[in-house]
Amino acid sequence: MRRKDKRALILIIISIVLFIAAAASRPYAVRLLGGALPPVFIEIALFLVPYLCVGFPVLRRALLGIIHGQIFDENFLMTIATIGAFATGEYPEAVFVMLFYSVGELFQSIAVGKSRRSIKALTSIREDVANLKVGDDVTTVGCEVVKAGQTIIVRTGERVPLDGVLLSAGATLNTAALTGESLPRECVTGDEIPSGCINEGGLIELEVKSEYNETTVARILKMVEDSAERKSKSEEFITKFAKYYTPSVVIFALLLAILPPMITGISDSGVWREWVYRALTFLVISCPCALVISVPLAYFGGIGGASRCGVLVKGASFLDELAKCDTVVFDKTGTLTKGNFSVREVIPHNCDEHTLIKLACAAEQFSTHPIAKSLVLYANGIGADYKSIEIISTEDIAGHGVVADTSRGRITVGNERLMDKFSIEYTAAELHGSVIFVALDGNFIGQISISDTLKDGTADTLLSLKRLGIGKTVMLTGDNKAEAEYISDGLAIDEIHANLMPWDKVEIVESIKKKGLGNVAFVGDGINDAPVLMAADIGISMGGIGSDAAIEASDVVLMYDKLSSLCDAVRLSKKTRRIVIQNIIFALGVKAIVLLLGALGILGLNAAVFADVGVAVIAILNSMRCLGSRHS
DSSP: OOHHHHHHHHHHHHHHHHHHHHHHHHHHHHHHHTTTSOHHHHHHHHHHHHHHHHHHHHHHHHHHHHHTTOOSSHHHHHHHHHHHHHHTTOHHHHHHHHHHHHHHHHHHHHHHTTOOOOOGGGGGGOOSEEEEEETTEEEEEEGGGOOTTOEEEEOTTOBOOSOEEEOSSEEEEEOHHHHOOOSOEEEETTOEEOTTOEEOSSOEEEEEOSOGGGSHHHHHHHHHHHHHHHSOOOOOHHHHHHHHHHHHHHHHHHHHHHHHHHHHTOOOHHHHHHHHHHHHHHHHHHOOHHHHHHHHHHHHHHHHHHHHTTEEEOOHHHHHHHHTEEEEEEEIIIIIBOSOOEEEEEEESSSOHHHHHHHHHHHHTTOOSHHHHHHHHHHHHHTOOGGGSOEEEEEEETTTEEEEEETTEEEEEEOHHHHHHTTOOOOOOOOOSEEEEEEETTEEEEEEEEEOOBOTTHHHHHHHHHHTTOOEEEEEOSSOHHHHHHHHTTSOOSEEEOSOOHHHHHHHHHHHHHTTSSEEEEEEOSGGGHHHHHHSSEEEEETTTSOHHHHHHOSEEETTOOTHHHHHHHHHHHHHHHHHHHHHHHHHHHHHHHHHHHHTTSSOHHHHHHHHHHHHHHHHHHHGGGGGOOOO
């Protein structure tokens, strides 16, 4: 709990204690001090202390609002209603109303207090220094001093600090921070290399293309900042309601105090006092306690119910935005898929599958490349004894593959460029994912495709979202179009966009938002998703495997990485919104009747207060239904 909320809670508790003490000591204080002071002064003094204790922040905001010309808000309504209660002698009611309002305000503050907008984790993909090469000398300098056209080197394991063009023969780059794809990108001389990638091969040289403030990483960071500014905060319901409700109530109360005596032409001071009393009573009754408490409490209950389903919602407004969601946009890797690559298809040529895997794995077994790891895992699974093959020497050819001299001959494992490099004739079958070709002593013996796989329950989740009223689903990925189409085959995906960089994802989400079909939610997990998570109406991240940047930038976190939790979140948000609407209609309906009867003098203040509190209790009980949510 934030310091501000702790302070508010302490004041509420102190005020409750003082209120109980004032109510209990009221008759004794009047009897004891009645001779020295009028009883009304004693009672006002007793209840003014707890009233000011809890109500001072509200009174202060109301005064500041008047000074700045923003008069008719909920603070002003609470102020005049409670002052009216004091004026009519209903001192306990004044304190009670202010306590009710402060408790509701605290609930709302707690509900939105975990809101985020911290983007510090994004700085992990930005390098501050670069290895500048001038002639044969290499010097470590600040990135901001490196100019376009100069040459930098990037060692194994280092992050590329500036956008550039590859001068080396080849490179293997981990682009996960930018594209979300965990399968390394193989590059050759002349390829453009974005900053933020990690060099997973040997030392490479780059000709700098963009200066520090124009790099890929700088653009990502700027997009996050711009998205945060564009994404306006949801206006609080009570504030919106008070804009119209408060001036209407105040004007009507004023007319109620003045018009009836003027119309009847009665100048008797007792008649004027009667109508002024009714007007003040009207103001007391008009205090929207049921709404002030039940609306934020419903959202607070919804947030609590969501947490039971493994969903962290960072604020009441985000729960409301999710309920109005019409389009859900998904990142592919790590969100719809597992993000772990595995062997998908094995097509041997002039040999059997077991032999093909055994030879390929023998050459790749000492590599840390994800493809090599998936091959070893697959070989272990089928019992291919690749360790029985003696390795004489191996050569890693960056951007191409591996060549290994073994007791079985020379094994060549890599992409099409590697086959062409050694003039090996091969047949390329239509396979999806990352395809590797295998040759033994210059003879092609088969190919293997390796790719990501769908998370369990992905198809069911997408169908459930459709049943919950989500009109459109979209998949965005940095992967190639063929792989994206293969992954989405059989899924309830309406649109696919592939070969994307972070800014492309932001543009697509922005274009969907402009169509105005409803709120747009984006579900992602990587650092590269932070800008689009913030650009969407509602950002949703995967809590377990998601990067810190994605979790911080999101509005909703699926804590257990279960995509099915998204259905729970949507279902609960809609339920919470229904309960809020029920409370609003019920509270305003009863309020209208009570106000009318109070204005006509038919209903006394005590009865009106009882009815008002009764409505608040019923609305609160209805709101608590949100807490009963469980997994679907």
